[in-house]
Amino acid sequence: MCGICGFISKQNITLEQLKKMNDTMYHRGPNDSGEEIFPMRDGYSIGLAQRRLSILDLSPLGHQPMHSPDRRISVVYNGEIYNFQEIKEELKDYPFVSTCDTEVIIAAYLKWGIDCVNRFNGMFAICLYDRESDDVYLVRDRIGKKPLYYEVENGNLIFGSELKPLMIREGFQKKIRTEVLSRFLFQQYINAPDSIFENVYKLEPGSILKFHYGEIKIWKYWDIKEVYHRMQQNPVTDYGQAKAELKELLKKSVAARMISDVPLGAFLSGGYDSSLMTAIAQEHSDKPVKTFSIGFHEERYNEAKYAKEVAAHLGTDHTELYIDEQEMFQLVESIPVYYDEPFADSSQIPTMLVSQLAKESVTVALSGDGGDEFFCGYNIYENVHQAQLLDRLGGLTHGICNLPGLKQAGLADKLPFRVRVIAGNRNKETKTQFGAGSYVVRANKMVSSEGLPCHYEIESGYGVKDWQIRRMLLDMDTYLPGDILCKVDRASMKYSLEARCPILDKDVMEYSFRMAHNLKYEKGNKKRILNKLLHTK
Numbered sequence: 001m002c003g004i005c006g007f008i009s010k011q012n013i014t015l016e017q018l019k020k021m022n023d024t025m026y027h028r029g030p031n032d033s034g035e036e037i038f039p040m041r042d043g044y045s046i047g048l049a050q051r052r053l054s055i056l057d058l059s060p061l062g063h064q065p066m067h068s069p070d071r072r073i074s075v076v077y078n079g080e081i082y083n084f085q086e087i088k089e090e091l092k093d094y095p096f097v098s099t100c101d102t103e104v105i106i107a108a109y110l111k112w113g114i115d116c117v118n119r120f121n122g123m124f125a126i127c128l129y130d131r132e133s134d135d136v137y138l139v140r141d142r143i144g145k146k147p148l149y150y151e152v153e154n155g156n157l158i159f160g161s162e163l164k165p166l167m168i169r170e171g172f173q174k175k176i177r178t179e180v181l182s183r184f185l186f187q188q189y190i191n192a193p194d195s196i197f198e199n200v201y202k203l204e205p206g207s208i209l210k211f212h213y214g215e216i217k218i219w220k221y222w223d224i225k226e227v228y229h230r231m232q233q234n235p236v237t238d239y240g241q242a243k244a245e246l247k248e249l250l251k252k253s254v255a256a257r258m259i260s261d262v263p264l265g266a267f268l269s270g271g272y273d274s275s276l277m278t279a280i281a282q283e284h285s286d287k288p289v290k291t292f293s294i295g296f297h298e299e300r301y302n303e304a305k306y307a308k309e310v311a312a313h314l315g316t317d318h319t320e321l322y323i324d325e326q327e328m329f330q331l332v333e334s335i336p337v338y339y340d341e342p343f344a345d346s347s348q349i350p351t352m353l354v355s356q357l358a359k360e361s362v363t364v365a366l367s368g369d370g371g372d373e374f375f376c377g378y379n380i381y382e383n384v385h386q387a388q389l390l391d392r393l394g395g396l397t398h399g400i401c402n403l404p405g406l407k408q409a410g411l412a413d414k415l416p417f418r419v420r421v422i423a424g425n426r427n428k429e430t431k432t433q434f435g436a437g438s439y440v441v442r443a444n445k446m447v448s449s450e451g452l453p454c455h456y457e458i459e460s461g462y463g464v465k466d467w468q469i470r471r472m473l474l475d476m477d478t479y480l481p482g483d484i485l486c487k488v489d490r491a492s493m494k495y496s497l498e499a500r501c502p503i504l505d506k507d508v509m510e511y512s513f514r515m516a517h518n519l520k521y522e523k524g525n526k527k528r529i530l531n532k533l534l535h536t537k
Contacts, residue, residue, distance in 0.1 A: 002064075003028030003493075004076040005160035006048040006127055007169075008040070008136050008211055013047060017170065022049035024164035027338070028078075028493045029053040036065050038074070038129075042213055046129055046136065049165075050076040053496050055364060058261050061098035066106060069095060072131050073106045078161050079124030079146045080500070081105065082256040087119055114139075114208060117221055121256075121506040125161060125203075136211040142222040143370070143504050144192065144205030144481030147489060151200045155214035163340035166200060173198070179451040185443040186454035188344035191482035194452070196341035205481050224476050225462050231513035239529075242519050246511060247533055253505035254280040257366060265290035265362040267354055267499075268318070270306025272527055273368025273377075276534045277502050279314055281366055288317040292358040292365070294350050295322040321357045328353070338494045345483050351491035359495040369484055370503035373475045374512040376520040377527040381468050384432045385521075387422060388467040391431075394422035429457035432471035469517055 003025030007013055018035045029051030037047040050064040067074050081087070084101035087108055094107035101122075108116035109128060114137055117126075123145030128137045138159055140148045150159040151166050160166050167174065175198045184190050192202035203209055206222035220226075236242045254277060258264060266278045268291040282289050291311050295304025304320050311318035328349045335348065358365045372378045387394075401412040401423060412420060425434040433455045440454045456478055464470040485501075492499040502508070512520075519529050 002053050002078050003051045003161040004049065004064075004078050004125060004127060005158075005165035006046065006076065007156065007158045008044060008046045009156035009158065010043045010045075010154075011156060011171070013037075013045070013169070015047075018047045018049050021160070021165035021168060022051055024168060025051045025160070025162055027496055028161060030496050031058075032060075032063060034064050034076075036074075038131075040134060040213075044213060048074060048076045048127060048129065050078075053363070053498060054262070055080065055498060056259070056261055057098050057100035059098070062100040062102060064102060066102050068106050068110060073109060074129045074131075075102060075105055075126065077102050077105060077124060077126045079122055079126075079141065080257075080498075081120050081122040081124060082253075082259070082505070083119075083121040114210075115221075117208065123500075123504075127159060134212065138203055138209040138211070140203045140205055140207055142206045142506060143476070143485070143509065145485050145489070145501065145504060147486065148203040149195060149200060150203060150209065151197075152216065153199055157211050157216070163195070163197070163200070167340075175199075178447065182443045182447045182451040183454050184342050184344075185446060186440060187478075187482075189479075189483040189486065190341055190343075191456075191478050224473055227510060228473060228513045229463065231510050234514055235516060236511075236514045236519075237516040239519060242515050243529060243532060246508070246515075246529060249505070249508050249511055250276070250502060250533070251280055251283070253502040253508055254366065255284050256505075257500040257502050258284055260364045262363040263290070263361065264364040264366070265292060265358055266316075266366040267291075267358065267368070268293050268307045268311060268316070269368070270303045270308075270310055271368065272530050272534055273371030273503065274307075275310045275368075276371075276530060277366050277368050278310070278316060279534065280502075282314045282316060288315055290358075290361050291316040291318045292354055292361075293318070293320045294354045294357065295320050297322060297324060319357060319361070321353065323350075323353055334494070338490050339486075340490075343483075343486065343490075345487050348487050348491055351487055352494060355492045355495045355497050355499075359497045363496070364498045364500060365492070367488060367499050367501050368503065369488060369499075369501040370480065370509075371527060371530055373472055373480045373484075374503060374509060375527045375530050376468065376472060376517075377530075378475075381471060381521065381526065382524060384467045384471045387425065387434060388431075390422050391425070394419075394425060397423040398426055427455075427457070429459050430455040431459055432467050432474060433459075466517065468521060 005021050015037055022035055031054040032052035035049040037045055039045050048065040064076050065074050081101040084104040088104050091107040096103055117139050124141045125146040125148040126139040147161055149163055158166055177198045180190050180194045192204045206220050208221055210217045266281055268274050268278050293304050293307035296302045331349050331352055421434050443454055459470055462470050462473050488499050522528055
């Protein structure tokens with residue numbers, strides 16, 4: 001786990017400037033740093049830099065930039081390849097000198113080319129330079145656990161795990177991209193590929209960017225809608241089979257994420273997802289797993305009591321911290337420093353506080369992120385289900401309200417709020433994103449220029465009739481990487497803490513796509529199969 005940055009540029013960016021860019025991310029990797037610049041043809045040079053948080057192979061052999069023995073390949077990388085040991089078994093001809101996963105990336109590329117990323121199961125942001133072809137690749141993991149920004153400017157490419165390395169580069173234009181503002185005011189985050197600045201983008205999850213002397217090509221190697229439909233061709237409908245196979249996949253995923261050369265623990269909120277991950281982790285540990293939770297003195301917000309009960313039942317080494325408003329306010333000024341661009345998820349502060357608490361004892365923490373999106377856990381999914389049942393009635397109501405005379409009489413404005421919402425939900429591209437239209441109007445009024453639509457007008461592209469499934473897929477594409485995973489990455493890395501998410505394992509995600517939907521949701525019972533797994537041996 002760390003932070004990476006660099007450039008492929010005709011500008012005269014010095015090693016000292018590259019080091020300053022890299023050091024803006026000291027919090028992401030306080031254990032080591034490396035910066036190197038290499039000449040290319042046509043007046044280009046490439047600079048690669050990394051700040052290292054040592055997790056595997058704590059020795060200097062894990063230093064980056066890392067090179068192949070003949071120096072054909074150079075890599076800087078942020079993340080973890082959890083199946084690197086399995087891949088390494090297929091690469092016995094390579095002269096490995098370390099026990100870290102970074103070297104496996106180089107060996108895998110030399111054997112399989114850039115398609116090697118399809119073999120990686122983990123969270124990662126990679127920059128790989130191939131001197132033989134003069135190609136430079138940026139790669140982001142399937143679901144977007146690890147961030148990767150890039151700037152395109154006059155045929156140059158500058159990249160970084162955060163915006164800070166880009167912003168301090170000499171000549172950077174801090175010009176706000178006003179088109180994203182109304183969508184941000186509505187969604188409360190800025191989703192890939194957009195960023196707050198013009199000419200700066202986030203590489204989308206599951207994507208590869210290839211740069212070759214000013215020419216850029218981007219493609220998806222893992223696309224949620226494509227993978228979903230492919231997995232559905234081999235469905236799992238039997239509850240017993242699904243329960244047994246999912247449990248084995250989760251056990252394997254948790255075990256892989258417990259491989260660490262530094263102390264490891266788990267975030268424990270008391271909810272189903274974190275409790276299940278912690279229970280499995282405790283099964284794999286010969287000593288009590290260290291668990292951490294944050295409590296609030298306001299009873300209606302406090303979940304710490306549930307976490308404490310779960311910890312006692314599982315026998316973990318539990319630590320809880322009760323916080324008040326003053327402690328939360330003390331973090332407010334640091335939010336723009338560590339999030340770089342506008343971000344309005346209210347749970348970012350508690351996530352920072354639990355990360356700070358965990359860092360006092362561990363360097364790696366397991367979390368339950370992804371359970372809601374992949375196994376139908378949010379309340380909105382229940383609302384979406386009900387809205388689909390009422391859609392025809394809503395269409396009829398909409399038509400009646402727009403009849404001559406009734407429209408002029410303002411009949412629609414006299415209807416109850418929920419009826420207005422269902423009746424007004426007529427855009428086929430945003431069927432699962434219904435809500436108060438006044439929010440959209442107000443968001444647009446607050447921005448002086450035309451911008452992106454507040455909603456994601458992309459739903460028909462999922463090719464799914466069931467609104468509940470469609471909304472889950474939409475959240476996997478947008479809310480999960482753009483909000484949830486961004487929040488956890490910035491909050492944990494603020495304290496040099498690595499957060500690992502077993503539910504977001506490639507095999508777990510793809511298996512969830514095979515499962516019949518009634519195994520996840522049935523008659524209001526959300527996350528049905530995860531709940532059963534937690535309550536049974």
